Amino acid sequence: MKITVNGQEREAHAGESILDLCRREGIPIPTFCYHQAFGGQGACRMCMVEIKEDGQSRSRLVAACTYPLTKTAEIITESEQIQRIRRTIVMLLARRAGENPLLEELSRAYGAAHLPAITVEPANCILCGLCIHACAEMGRSAIWSMFRGVDKRIATPYDEASDDCMGCAACARVCPTQAIKVEEEDAVRKIWNKTFALVSCSRCGKYYATREELEYLSKHGDFGQQQLCETCRKKNLAYNIKTFQQ
Amino acid sequence: MSKVLFVEPEKCTGCRSCELICSFIHAGEFNPLRSRISIIAFEKTGFSFPAVCQQCSVAACMEVCPVGAISVDEATGAKIVNHAVCLRCKMCTIACPFGATFYDADHDLIIKCDLCGGDPECVKHCPSGAISYREAKTANYNKRRANAEKFREVMEEGR
Ligand code: SF4
Ligand code: SF4
Ligand code: FES
Numbered sequence: 001m002k003i004t005v006n007g008q009e010r011e012a013h014a015g016e017s018i019l020d021l022c023r024r025e026g027i028p029i030p031t032f033c034y035h036q037a038f039g040g041q042g043a044c045r046m047c048m049v050e051i052k053e054d055g056q057s058r059s060r061l062v063a064a065c066t067y068p069l070t071k072t073a074e075i076i077t078e079s080e081q082i083q084r085i086r087r088t089i090v091m092l093l094a095r096r097a098g099e100n101p102l103l104e105e106l107s108r109a110y111g112a113a114h115l116p117a118i119t120v121e122p123a124n125c126i127l128c129g130l131c132i133h134a135c136a137e138m139g140r141s142a143i144w145s146m147f148r149g150v151d152k153r154i155a156t157p158y159d160e161a162s163d164d165c166m167g168c169a170a171c172a173r174v175c176p177t178q179a180i181k182v183e184e185e186d187a188v189r190k191i192w193n194k195t196f197a198l199v200s201c202s203r204c205g206k207y208y209a210t211r212e213e214l215e216y217l218s219k220h221g222d223f224g225q226q227q228l229c230e231t232c233r234k235k236n237l238a239y240n241i242k243t244f245q246q
Numbered sequence: 247m248s249k250v251l252f253v254e255p256e257k258c259t260g261c262r263s264c265e266l267i268c269s270f271i272h273a274g275e276f277n278p279l280r281s282r283i284s285i286i287a288f289e290k291t292g293f294s295f296p297a298v299c300q301q302c303s304v305a306a307c308m309e310v311c312p313v314g315a316i317s318v319d320e321a322t323g324a325k326i327v328n329h330a331v332c333l334r335c336k337m338c339t340i341a342c343p344f345g346a347t348f349y350d351a352d353h354d355l356i357i358k359c360d361l362c363g364g365d366p367e368c369v370k371h372c373p374s375g376a377i378s379y380r381e382a383k384t385a386n387y388n389k390r391r392a393n394a395e396k397f398r399e400v401m402e403e404g405r
Contacts, residue, residue: 036330037315037333137312168335169335170335170336173333174334209340213337213340214340217310220341221309221310223310223341223343224340224341231286232345234295234297234345235288235297236344237297237344238286238295238297
C-alpha cells in the first residue's frame, strides 16, 4: 500500500497505524501516551498529523498512534497547524509538570507560553496513562485513573495499599516525567502507599526482590525459586558447569 | 547447531579484559558495571570465573517477559532485548538462573549478552583463551572433568 509522507512515497502494511509506519521509516512524530509494548491510546493528541485519504477532498487531523492505514493516502507530519496543536498541548501539560526536565525542554522547543502552575497529585503527572497500561501488561491492574475532570488522577483504589500491586515499579519506569515515587532502603521498598518487605538472598543475605515478585515468577514457571541474588546466581553458574562435568 | 560462548574458568586469570571490551563495544565506555560479561572472583582460592548469558534454549528471561520484549536472534540464537518494547519490570533479571540479565540503572536499560551479532568481542580480546565461541556439544563440557576438585573448593567459598 502506497502512502506518501511529507511528499515521499512509503510502503505501508494494511491496517498498521500511521505512527508505526513513520517509526519504521524513521520519520519523527512526538508522543506521550504511546508505548511500543501496547501501542497508542489516542489520549494525549501529541501525535496529531494531517491525512488526506484516497477520495477525500480535504485533509483531516488524526492521532497517528491510533489511526489505521487502510487505503492510499497523503500524510503530513509537520505543518503550521500541527505545530500549533503540539505547542498548546505542551503549554497545558507544563502547567502540571513545568519543573520537569522533559516539559522544560519541550516548552523551549515549541516556544510554549508560560502559564501559572497548577498543583497535581502525584506531582508532575501528565496523565499519559502509560503506568496504567504497564501495570495491566504485568497482569496486575493495581492502578487506575480515578475521578473526573480537574480531579482526575492515577491511584490505587481509595489510595490504599493494593493487593494487586507487587512492587515491580514498571509503572514508575515507564513514566516519562518520573512522577511515581519508589523508595528503597535495605529491607523495604515503598510504592503506591504500599510497603514491601524485601526477600534476602539465601546465600549472601542481600535484599533483592519482593515476595510478590517471586510469587509472580513462580506462577509463570519454575523461575526465581533459588532465592539467590544476581551475584550469587552468577556463582551458581560456576557450580552448574561443575555438575555438567559429572 | 548454533554456537555458544564456551568458558574455561581454569584458564581465566581474572584480568577483566572481557568486561572492558564488552562495555566499550556496547555502551561506549570502559565500565565493568555495563559489561554483559562479569568476572566473578573467588578471592580465597584465587579463582576467577567469567559469567555470561548461556543463551538457554528455554530461556527464563524470555519466558517471563510479559510483553515479549526478548526474542531470539535468528542468525546466532542469542536472546536479545528490544528496549523500545521493554517495560523495565526487571522480571527477567530476577528470573535468570545465572544472573546474566541485569538492569543498568544509570541508563535505564535491561542488558544482557547478544553474542555481538555472531562475532563476540570478549573471545577476541581474552589474552588467555578462557572464552571461546564454538559449537555447543556435550563433549566440550567433558573436557574439564579434571577440574572438578577445584570447583568444589570454589563453591565452598561461594556459600
Ligand atoms: S509497582 Fe504495582 S502498580 Fe506499579 S506496575 Fe508494578 S504491580 Fe503495577
Ligand atoms: S524488564 Fe523488560 S525485557 Fe525484562 S521482563 Fe520486564 S519487560 Fe521483559
Ligand atoms: S501518542 Fe498518540 S495520542 Fe498520545
